[in-house]
Each structure stands twice: as C-alpha cells, then as structure tokens.
Amino acid sequence: MIRFTFILIFLTLGLTSFKNQSIEPKYPTDYFSSPVGHEITLSGTFGELRPNHLHAGIDIKAYQGKIGEDIYAVAEGFVSRINVAAGGYGKALYIDHPNGYTSVYAHLKTFKPEIEAYIKEQQHLEQKFELTKYPPKEKFVFSQGQKIGSLGLSGRSFGPHLHFEIRDSQSEVPINPLLFGFKVKDSIKPIIQGIKTYALNDKHEALEERKWAAQKRGTAYALEKDTLMIPSWRVGFSLESYDQMNGAGNLNGIYALEMFVDDSLYYSFDMEKFSFDESRFINAHLDYKEQVSLKDYFNRCYTLPGNELSIYNHAANRGVVELSEYKSQKIRFEVTDADRNMSVLSFWVKRKNTEQTSSKIYNYKLYHDQENMIVADGIEIQFPKGCLYENLYMDYSASIDSSHNIYSKVYHIDDYKTPVHTYYQLSIKAINLPLAKYDKAFIAYCDKNGRYSNCGGTWTGEYLNTKVRSLGDFCIKTDELAPTIEVLNFPNKLDAKSSIKFKIRDNFNTARNVAGLKYEGKIDGLWVLMQFDGKKDLLYHELDAKLAKGKHNFSLVLTDAMGNTSSFEKSFIY
Ligand SMILES: [Zn+2]
Structure with missing residues (x-):
C-alpha cells in the first residue's frame, strides 16, 4: 500500500511536471495588469x-x-x-x-x-x-x-x-x-474569405492569378469547386482571413496560419514577434496588388525570394507546391487566433494539361538580387539590390503631357500595384522649365487618384534627382503657391483657458522623406508652442496662464517644402 501510494504520487508529479513543461509559456503571463479599467476589446x-x-x-x-x-x-x-x-x-x-x-x-x-x-x-x-x-x-x-x-x-x-x-x-x-496573459474575450473563430492561386513557372514567377471565394459548409470552409485545376507545374496560394472577437465588429488580424499538403505541414507563420526593421517586408508577405487596389489583405503562403520576414516557421520549397497531372493533392489551411480558435479550409489541386504563358507586356526585366539601371531618353533610374522582392518584368513608357505645370515628360515606371522595398534613385530631365522656376521644381508622383505629391529633388545640370519608394507615374512640377491659413477660433479677448485654432493646408502633399509644412507661432515676438494634429490639419496654441494681462500680438508663419510662405497676425487682449 505504501509503495502503491508512492508510485501514484510519483506518477502524478511526473505527469504534472510534464504537462507544465509542454504548455510552459515563453513569456510571463501573470506579471502585467491591464492598462485600462474595463474589459478589453x-x-x-x-x-x-x-x-x-x-x-x-x-x-x-x-x-x-x-x-x-x-x-x-x-x-x-x-x-x-x-x-x-x-x-x-x-x-x-x-x-x-x-x-x-x-x-x-x-x-x-x-x-x-x-x-x-x-x-x-x-x-x-x-x-x-x-x-x-x-x-x-x-x-x-x-x-x-x-x-x-x-x-x-x-x-x-x-x-x-x-x-x-x-x-x-x-x-x-x-x-x-x-x-x-492580458484577458481578452474571444470565442469566435477567424473568418476565411477566400484564396488566390498563382500558377508559377520554374522561376516561381506568377503566370496566372485567380481568386476563389470560400464558403462555410457546416463547421469548416470550402471552395465552390472541390478540385482546382492549375495551368502550370507549380502553384502558390494566398489566403484572405480575419479574426473577430466578442463585443467588437472589427476585422482583426489572425495569429497563425498553417498550410498542409496531403496532410503534412508545408508552410506556416505566427505573429509572436518581429522586428521593426523587417516590418516593411509585409509588402512581400501580402498580395500587394489586392491591398493597394481593393484593400483586401491576402496572406501569401509562398515566400517571394526577397522576403526577409522572420515570422515563418515552415516553408518547404518556399511554400510552392509541385503539381501532377495524374494525382490530385489535398490542401488544408488552418487559421488560428491568439485564443486558439481555429477555422479550416480544405480543397484539392491538380495540374491542368494546358501550359500557361505570361501575358504581361514589358520592356525591361529587373532582377531582385542585383542592382538595375535604366537610362532612357530624359530619365535615369537606379534600383539598388534588395529594392524588389522578386524579378520584375517592367512596363516602362514615357509620354508628353502638355497640361499646365508639367516640365518634363511623364514617365510610367511600371505601376502602383507593384511594391518596392527600398528607395531608388530617380533623375528626370527638365523640359521648358524657366530658369526662375528651378528652385520651385520638384519630382512629382502621380497617385492612382491623379493626385500629385512632392518627392523633392536636387539639380545636376538639367536633371532633377531624388529618391522615391513607389512605382508609377513621375514628372517634374513646380509649386509657387503659398500654404493657406484658415482661422477656426481666435476671439479678440482670450484667457488662460482659451486656445486659438487654425486649419493649415498646402497644395501638395509631401513624400515621407521630404519635410512637410513648417509653422512658427510667436506672441510679442517670442516663440510659443503650436500643437499640430496632422490628420485634421489642425494647428493650435493653448494660452499660457503666465502671460501678462493686457494687449498682445500673435503672429504665425507657414513655410512649405518649396519655401513658399504665408503669414497671419492679430492683436488680442488677455
Ligand atoms: Zn495600433
């Protein structure tokens, strides 16, 4: 009896310690308390x-x-x-x-x-x-x-x-x-919206892309067709999926994704951690085209060669599945949230016996693993190594646009649906730019909505040079218009509780690497703190309780990226 008890205790202890070990959290789960005073959603x-x-x-x-x-x-x-x-x-x-x-x-x-x-x-x-x-x-x-x-x-x-x-x-x-260990109520499984298939050639370049919607059938997800026919020897997948949580309608990100081929784990990632240095590689992880044109986020389940994200745990053959004409292969996706709620999508794939060839029109082929230079009429482009995630069959053209305020050809460097990771060097030759306007000229990026932004530029002879981080349409424009100051609140009498408010705007947005609007507020010639809320173009000053009673003079000067200025002045009684 004594021996039996001993064995039993030993067994129990053994089991407990084994169990603890297997679920031993990597991070302390009872150290931090909530940053808010209510249930977290x-x-x-x-x-x-x-x-x-x-x-x-x-x-x-x-x-x-x-x-x-x-x-x-x-x-x-x-x-x-x-x-x-x-x-x-x-x-x-x-x-x-x-x-x-x-x-x-x-x-x-x-x-x-x-x-x-x-x-x-x-x-x-x-x-x-x-x-x-x-x-x-x-x-x-x-x-x-x-x-x-x-x-x-x-x-x-x-x-x-x-x-x-x-x-x-x-x-x-x-x-x-x-x-x-922060407590967030989540008993809802992630939603699977659909997948994309990429028919790939031997260099893993996409020849054909197709979207397939997913539908919930019982407890799992399925596609409309049980077997997808792919017109190539290789296929890559991407999956659109979002997480939902109790008490919130938001479509949040998932925690982990696993892809199985014929029931063996082939590709997976999880969102445990990543470094800020690698965060921009998201443009290789997702289907960039879907995101920038439709705001749909597809998780790519095969890795592009220039993708250095560390979130992947498995990526056999980079996640690319080799297909056979004779045998269907079973694909299963398991998507989980941080609370381990899981959704499953499965289907079959098979090779279709008609070889797909790429239909993309291009005039330059750029390699992701080397520097690429393009020198053409009135333009020089230098893509550093690592700028692209995969080889690019680039569609390039130049056109003449005689509309007002364009002082170069308009260069179409592929389009906004292709991502670049790093900045690349762009030099554009000016045409018909009056000498007096040289210091008001910049390289402009024209976005998909036809809006121009200022990408900066310095002159070398007739060429304006800058660094940009998007593909699409570029030309030289000038900006001679001063920014605008709209007074939202500035009564004649102010007290310690007052704040004076302005809306400040400029005619061009600036790219990230170009300084935007500068502002300087003064009271009686002395610097005062102007606070700025960029998303509302709201500039304001909260009056200082220490300001002496009596009459004062407020002044505000705005300067845009091209040195155009505007100013405002007003006296007030404090
Ligand atoms: Zn946030």
Whole structure:
C-alpha cells in the first residue's frame, strides 16, 4: 500500500511536471495588469497587416468609445521614453520594467501632469512641438496600476483607442501582448474569405492569378469547386482571413496560419514577434496588388525570394507546391487566433494539361538580387539590390503631357500595384522649365487618384534627382503657391483657458522623406508652442496662464517644402 501510494504520487508529479513543461509559456503571463479599467476589446491585433507595416501592438477600444479615460502602468517601472508627434504614435509613453520588457502606450490625450509639465518645458527649450525624450531613470517612476495619462486620439489614430505594445527592452523587438496573459474575450473563430492561386513557372514567377471565394459548409470552409485545376507545374496560394472577437465588429488580424499538403505541414507563420526593421517586408508577405487596389489583405503562403520576414516557421520549397497531372493533392489551411480558435479550409489541386504563358507586356526585366539601371531618353533610374522582392518584368513608357505645370515628360515606371522595398534613385530631365522656376521644381508622383505629391529633388545640370519608394507615374512640377491659413477660433479677448485654432493646408502633399509644412507661432515676438494634429490639419496654441494681462500680438508663419510662405497676425487682449 505504501509503495502503491508512492508510485501514484510519483506518477502524478511526473505527469504534472510534464504537462507544465509542454504548455510552459515563453513569456510571463501573470506579471502585467491591464492598462485600462474595463474589459478589453480590440480593434486591432498584433501582426495585423497594415499599409507598409505589420501592426506592432494591440488596439484597445475606449470605454463607450470616449476619449479621456485613465490609462494605467501595467507593472512597476520607469519612463524610458516620451514621444510627441503630429502623426504616428502621437503622444506616447514607454515604461521599462524590471523583468526586461517595455510597455508602450500610444495616441494618449494627456500624460500625467508632471510629465506634461516636463514635456512643455522641453518643447520650449528646443522650440519645437514634436520631440522624443529619454528622461533619466529616476525621474518618472510608476508602481503597477498607477495612472500614467489618459486615452486619446493623438497622432495617426482615427477612433478613440489605446495602442499598446510590449517590447523586449534590450532589442526593442515588439512581442504579441496577448502572449502575456492580458484577458481578452474571444470565442469566435477567424473568418476565411477566400484564396488566390498563382500558377508559377520554374522561376516561381506568377503566370496566372485567380481568386476563389470560400464558403462555410457546416463547421469548416470550402471552395465552390472541390478540385482546382492549375495551368502550370507549380502553384502558390494566398489566403484572405480575419479574426473577430466578442463585443467588437472589427476585422482583426489572425495569429497563425498553417498550410498542409496531403496532410503534412508545408508552410506556416505566427505573429509572436518581429522586428521593426523587417516590418516593411509585409509588402512581400501580402498580395500587394489586392491591398493597394481593393484593400483586401491576402496572406501569401509562398515566400517571394526577397522576403526577409522572420515570422515563418515552415516553408518547404518556399511554400510552392509541385503539381501532377495524374494525382490530385489535398490542401488544408488552418487559421488560428491568439485564443486558439481555429477555422479550416480544405480543397484539392491538380495540374491542368494546358501550359500557361505570361501575358504581361514589358520592356525591361529587373532582377531582385542585383542592382538595375535604366537610362532612357530624359530619365535615369537606379534600383539598388534588395529594392524588389522578386524579378520584375517592367512596363516602362514615357509620354508628353502638355497640361499646365508639367516640365518634363511623364514617365510610367511600371505601376502602383507593384511594391518596392527600398528607395531608388530617380533623375528626370527638365523640359521648358524657366530658369526662375528651378528652385520651385520638384519630382512629382502621380497617385492612382491623379493626385500629385512632392518627392523633392536636387539639380545636376538639367536633371532633377531624388529618391522615391513607389512605382508609377513621375514628372517634374513646380509649386509657387503659398500654404493657406484658415482661422477656426481666435476671439479678440482670450484667457488662460482659451486656445486659438487654425486649419493649415498646402497644395501638395509631401513624400515621407521630404519635410512637410513648417509653422512658427510667436506672441510679442517670442516663440510659443503650436500643437499640430496632422490628420485634421489642425494647428493650435493653448494660452499660457503666465502671460501678462493686457494687449498682445500673435503672429504665425507657414513655410512649405518649396519655401513658399504665408503669414497671419492679430492683436488680442488677455
Ligand atoms: Zn495600433
């Protein structure tokens, strides 16, 4: 009996320790508490596919959709970084914790008063609104659950939410916060919308692409046809799928995808972590054309040769499936969310005995693994190695556009549906540009809606040179128009609670690597803090309680990328 008990205890212990080991979480799941004071619902998940980047955090919806609620430190720690920006994360706080992780809170409305005061002081010292500060360790220390600020809409945020991240403090690699035990109610399986098939040649170049809608049949998903006939020896797939969570209508990103060929695992990825350096490779991961033209996010299940994302766990033969004429192969996709709710889609594929050949019209072939130079009439293009994710059969042409304010040929460099990873060098020769307009000229990118943006440029003789990061239509244009200032709120009498507001606009958007509108506000000739909300073109100044009583003069000067300026002046009584 004694021996039996002993064995039983041993067995139980053994089993328990084995079980614990098998589900041992990689990350601490009981260290962090919630950053909000209510049940968490998400309008965005970690690794979600977004334009040009993977989402590095989770988006926690505001309670009842209102800004201003309290945000709390998820564990003890010190503020390691404070960021204020007109776009991006807006007002953001970074807290380093003793366990080696950093929590990030973005789009805040306000910081805690001490931090607000510190930031105001720094903004005045540096005479600028946008800044990043790394305060000393002991300056702002929080305990777990302490209020750090309030939820807002600052930066590039279009609905009240908290963008929340967990990063490894050393490497700054963001890790999926849902792996840290934050409680999010999710019992809903991901939705599978459909797939795309890519008939590939021996170089894995797509000869034909086709979309197939998925429908739910019982508990699993299926395609309209049980067997897909592919007109080539090789096939690649992409899958459109989104996750849904309880209490939110948002279509969020999935956590993991596995593809099985004849029941063996062939390709998989998961959204555990990635580094910011690799985030832009999302343009290789998704079907870029579907995203930029239809806003549909298809996860490519075969990897393009220039794709350096680290999210893939399996990619046999790069995920490309070799087909046979004689035998159908079974394909099964398993899509999971972070709560392990799973949806399944399965179907069969077989080779169709008619060989597909590419129908794309092109005049240059560019190689993804080497530098490519194009020198043609009035243009020089230099694509660095690594600029493309795969070889490109490029459609190039030049045309004459005699419309007003175009001072070169219009160059069609493939189109906006083809992604580039890095900037490439572009030089365009000016035609009929008056000498007096040289310093007002820039290389313009014409987007799919016919809107031009300023990509900058410096002159070498008659050639204007710049770096760009899209394909499509380019030409030389000039900008001699000053930006506009619209007064939204500026009464004659102001007090400590007043703020004066303007809408500021310019006639051209600027590319990311070109400085946009600059603004400078002064009261009685002294610099004052102008705050800018980029998404609303809203520029405002909150009156300082320390301003002396009496009459004052406010002035504002705007300068655009080409040095065109406009100004505004007004006296007021304080
Ligand atoms: Zn976010």
